[in-house]
Amino acid sequence: MESNSKVELVLEGLCCSNCAMKIEKRVNDLNEVSSATLNFATQGLVIELINQETYTDLLQKVKQIVKEIEPDVIVKEKKQVVKRLDNADECEDGCSCGHSHTDNDGEESSSMKKKVLLFIVSAALLLIAQVLKLPIWVEIPLYFISYIIAGGEVLLRAVKNIARGEIFDENFLMAIATVGAFAIGEYPEGVAVMLFYQIGEMFQDMAVNRSRRSIADLMDIRPDYANLKVGNETKKVSPEEVKLGDVIVVKPGEKVPMDGKVIEGTSMVDTKALTGESVPRDVEPGADVLGGFINKNGLLTIEVLKEYGDSTVSKILDLVQNASSRKAPTENFITKFARYYTPIVTISALLLAVIPPIILPGEQFSEWIYRALIFLVISCPCALVVSIPLGFFGGIGGASKQGILIKGSNYLEALNNVDTVVFDKTGTLTKGVFEVTEIKPEESITKDELLEFAAFAECFSNHPIAKSILKAYGKEIDNSIIENVEEVSGKGIKVKVNDKQIFAGNFKLMQEENISYSSTDSIGTVVHVAINNSYAGYIIISDEMKEDSGVAVKALKAAGVKKIVMLTGDSKAVGEKVGEELGLDQVYTELLPDQKVEKLEWLESEKSTKGKLIFVGDGINDAPVLARADVGVAMGGLGSDAAIEAADVVLMTDEPKKLVSALKIAKKTRQIVWQNIIFALAVKLLFLSFGAFGLANMWEAVFADVGVTLIAVLNAMRAMKSV
Numbered sequence: 001m002e003s004n005s006k007v008e009l010v011l012e013g014l015c016c017s018n019c020a021m022k023i024e025k026r027v028n029d030l031n032e033v034s035s036a037t038l039n040f041a042t043q044g045l046v047i048e049l050i051n052q053e054t055y056t057d058l059l060q061k062v063k064q065i066v067k068e069i070e071p072d073v074i075v076k077e078k079k080q081v082v083k084r085l086d087n088a089d090e091c092e093d094g095c096s097c098g099h100s101h102t103d104n105d106g107e108e109s110s111s112m113k114k115k116v117l118l119f120i121v122s123a124a125l126l127l128i129a130q131v132l133k134l135p136i137w138v139e140i141p142l143y144f145i146s147y148i149i150a151g152g153e154v155l156l157r158a159v160k161n162i163a164r165g166e167i168f169d170e171n172f173l174m175a176i177a178t179v180g181a182f183a184i185g186e187y188p189e190g191v192a193v194m195l196f197y198q199i200g201e202m203f204q205d206m207a208v209n210r211s212r213r214s215i216a217d218l219m220d221i222r223p224d225y226a227n228l229k230v231g232n233e234t235k236k237v238s239p240e241e242v243k244l245g246d247v248i249v250v251k252p253g254e255k256v257p258m259d260g261k262v263i264e265g266t267s268m269v270d271t272k273a274l275t276g277e278s279v280p281r282d283v284e285p286g287a288d289v290l291g292g293f294i295n296k297n298g299l300l301t302i303e304v305l306k307e308y309g310d311s312t313v314s315k316i317l318d319l320v321q322n323a324s325s326r327k328a329p330t331e332n333f334i335t336k337f338a339r340y341y342t343p344i345v346t347i348s349a350l351l352l353a354v355i356p357p358i359i360l361p362g363e364q365f366s367e368w369i370y371r372a373l374i375f376l377v378i379s380c381p382c383a384l385v386v387s388i389p390l391g392f393f394g395g396i397g398g399a400s401k402q403g404i405l406i407k408g409s410n411y412l413e414a415l416n417n418v419d420t421v422v423f424d425k426t427g428t429l430t431k432g433v434f435e436v437t438e439i440k441p442e443e444s445i446t447k448d449e450l451l452e453f454a455a456f457a458e459c460f461s462n463h464p465i466a467k468s469i470l471k472a473y474g475k476e477i478d479n480s481i482i483e484n485v486e487e488v489s490g491k492g493i494k495v496k497v498n499d500k501q502i503f504a505g506n507f508k509l510m511q512e513e514n515i516s517y518s519s520t521d522s523i524g525t526v527v528h529v530a531i532n533n534s535y536a537g538y539i540i541i542s543d544e545m546k547e548d549s550g551v552a553v554k555a556l557k558a559a560g561v562k563k564i565v566m567l568t569g570d571s572k573a574v575g576e577k578v579g580e581e582l583g584l585d586q587v588y589t590e591l592l593p594d595q596k597v598e599k600l601e602w603l604e605s606e607k608s609t610k611g612k613l614i615f616v617g618d619g620i621n622d623a624p625v626l627a628r629a630d631v632g633v634a635m636g637g638l639g640s641d642a643a644i645e646a647a648d649v650v651l652m653t654d655e656p657k658k659l660v661s662a663l664k665i666a667k668k669t670r671q672i673v674w675q676n677i678i679f680a681l682a683v684k685l686l687f688l689s690f691g692a693f694g695l696a697n698m699w700e701a702v703f704a705d706v707g708v709t710l711i712a713v714l715n716a717m718r719a720m721k722s723v
Contacts, residue, residue, distance in 0.1 A: 007049060010076050011044075026069070032050055034049065045062070063075045122195055123195060170705070178191075234249050248304060249300070255291075258307065259306040260304045265298050266283065269283055270296055274312065274652060342379055345378075353365070378684055381680075386709060387712035388716075391672050391676065391719045394669070394718075395720075402665075407650075417610055420612075427617075429546060434525070436469060436472035441537035453497075468541050483496050492505010516535055518535070523540075523573075527541060546655070559663050565584065565603060567625075568590075570590070571589060600613070604630075633647055633650075636652050668719065676716060684704055
C-alpha cells in the first residue's frame with residue numbers, strides 16, 4: 001500500500017453500467033471512504049480513504065459489495081493487475097451481466113457465433129408458431145421454448161438480482177414485461193420483444209467494447225517491455241523492473257520505455273503520442289527522451305533517469321485513466337437522475353395498470369396491463385448512464401492525443417464557459433529563452449568590440465542575461481587577463497581587462513558612475529557598457545515571442561473569450577510592448593508572485609457569474625496562481641513534473657494555440673453529451689406518452705430502450721476524434 005490514502009482497484013468483468021453506478025454509491029456510503037469513483041470505461045475504482053489503516057477491512061467490504069451486485073466480477077488491486085486499458089472490455093466467464101465479452105478475439109468470436117445460433121433457433125421457432133396453423137397445445141410450447149432460448153439468462157439474472165435486493169434494473173424490467181405479455185396471452189409479442197432486446201443488447205455491448213478499444217488506442221502509449229543492458233547482452237524485462245541509472249537499448253520501431261538520456265546512437269523519434277506533434281524529432285547523444293516516444297530508425301542506448309512509476313508516460317496514463325474521479329456537473333446530475341427515474345417510472349407503470357380500469361367504465365385490465373408493461377420496457381435509463389461518461393472520457397482521451405492533458409471531466413466542462421483568460425508572460429507567451437537581439441555601439445567602437453567587452457565583464461556570472469551575452473560572443477575567453485571583478489548588487493558588474501576598466505549593467509550603474517548613457521524603448525533588458533568611464537553603447541537581451549502567441553490570442557477572441565489579460569513581473573515598458581503587439585485587453589507589470597494572486601482575485605470578481613477564469617502559466621513559478629484560478633493551465637513542456645502536478649490542464653508542447661484546441665474539444669464534447677441527453681429523454685418521453693395512450697407496442701418500446709442506447713453510445717464515440 002502506498003503512503004498516501006488513495007486506493008486504486010480494478011473490477012475485472014464489470015460490463016453493466018447500472019451495476020457500476022450501484023457499486024459506486026454503495027462504496028461511497030462506507031464510513032472508511034472519503035470519496036469513491038468508478039470509471040465504467042476502464043473498470044477502475046479509485047477510493048480516497050479517511051484513514052489509511054482501514055485499508056484491509058475496506059478491501060473486504062468492497063469485495064463483498066461487488067459480490068452482492070455482480071457476483072462474477074473480480075476485484076483486484078491495480079498494482080496486482082498486469083493489464084492494459086485496451087483489455088478493459090474483458091470479463092470473466094459467467095458474468096451475471098449477460099453482456100457479450102470474452103478474454104480474447106477467438107473466444108469472443110466463438111461466443112458471438114453461439115449467441116447468433118441461439119437467436120436463429122429462437123426466431124425459427126417463433127416463425128413456425130406464428131405462420132403455421134398449429135393446435136394450441138403445440139403452439140404455446142413452441143412460444144415458450146423460443147422464449148426460454150432467447151431470454152432464459154435474462155430471467156435467471158432477474159431472479160438472482162431480486163434475491164440480492166437489486167430490483168430496478170433492465171433484467172427485472174424486461175422479465176416483468178415479457179412474462180406479463182405471456183400472462184395476458186400476447187405470446188408472439190412476448191417472445192419477439194425478448195429476442196429483439198437480446199439482439200439489441202448484443203449490438204450495444206459491441207458498441208461499448210469498441211468504444212473502450214478506441215479509447216485504449218488513443219492511450220496506447222504504455223511500453224510493453226524494456227531491453228535492459230546487462231554486461232554485453234540485453235535482457236527483455238518489464239519496465240517496472242528497470243532501476244534508476246540502468247542502461248537500456250531501444251531498437252528501431254520500439255517504444256522508449258521510460259525517461260532517460262541518450263548516451264549512444266542517433267535516430268528520429270515519433271513524439272506524437274505524448275505531444276500531438278506529427279513531425280519526428282532528431283535525437284543524439286546527450287538528448288533527453290521520454291517514455292512513450294517511438295524510435296523510428298537508429299539504435300539508441302539510453303541511461304534511465306526516472307523509474308517507470310515516475311516517468312512522464314506513467315503520469316500521463318494515470319492522469320487520463322483517473323480523470324473520471326473529477327466528474328462534470330452533467331455526469332453527477334445524470335447519476336442522481338437515473339437513481340430516482342427508474343423507480344418512479346416503475347411505480348407509475350403499476351398505477352397505470354390498476355387505476356384506469358377501476359375508474360374508467362368499460363376498460364379492460366389486460367389492455368392497461370399491456371400499456372404498463374410497455375412503460376416498464378421504456379423506463380431503463382441505460383442510454384444516459386452508459387453514453388454520458390463515455391462521451392467525457394472520449395473527449396479527455398482525444399485531447400491527450402493532441403498533447404493536452406485534462407485532469408477531469410469537470411475541467412473539460414468548465415472550459416465551455418471561459419470568459420477571461422489570464423496569461424503569464426515569460427515561458428508562456430514568450431519562449432523564456434534570452435537572446436541578444438540588438439547591439440548598439442557608439443561611433444568610436446564596433447559591434448564586435450562592444451560584445452567582446454560585455455562578454456569579458458559577464459564571463460564569471462551564471463545569470464541568464466550573462467549567459468546570453470556569452471552565447472552571442474561564442475568565443476573562448478582568457479580568464480587570466482580579467483581582474484578586479486566586482487559585482488554591484490542590482491546594478492551590474494565592474495572588471496579590469498588589460499588596464500581597461502569595464503562597466504556592464506543597467507542604467508543605475510551608469511548613474512552611480514556618473515556616465516552619460518543613451519536611453520531606448522526597445523523590448524528587452526538593456527545592458528549598458530562603458531570603458532574607462534566613457535560610454536561605449538548598449539546591448540538588448542530579449543525574450544523572444546512564441547510564433548503562435550498572436551494566433552492564439554486572436555483565436556481565443558474569435559472563440560468568444562471576452563477579456564485576455566497578461567500578468568508579468570517584467571518592466572512596464574516591456575510588458576506594455578508585448579501587450580500591444582499581441583492585442584491583449586489588459587497588461588499588469590512589475591508584479592511579485594503574491595501580487596499576481598491579488599490581481600487574479602480582482603479579475604475573478606470582475607467576470608460574469610457563470611463565467612470561468614483560466615490562468616495560463618509555466619507551471620513552476622506560477623503554482624499559487626494556477627491553484628487560485630477556476631482552471632489552471634500549465635505550459636507543461638516535455639517532462640516537466642512540476643507542471644503536471646500544479647495545473648488542471650497541461651499543454652505538453654508549450655504552445656498557447658493548444659489552449660484554443662482544448663476549448664474546441666470541450667465544446668464538441670459538450671455538444672455530443674447534450675445531444676445524447678436530449679435525444680434519449682425525448683424519445684423515452686415520447687414513447688412513454690404513446691404507451692400510456694395505447695399508441696405504441698412493445699417492439700417500439702424496445703427500440704426506445706436498446707435502440708436509443710446503441711445510437712447514444714455510437715454518438716459518444718465521436719468525442720474521441722480530434723477536432
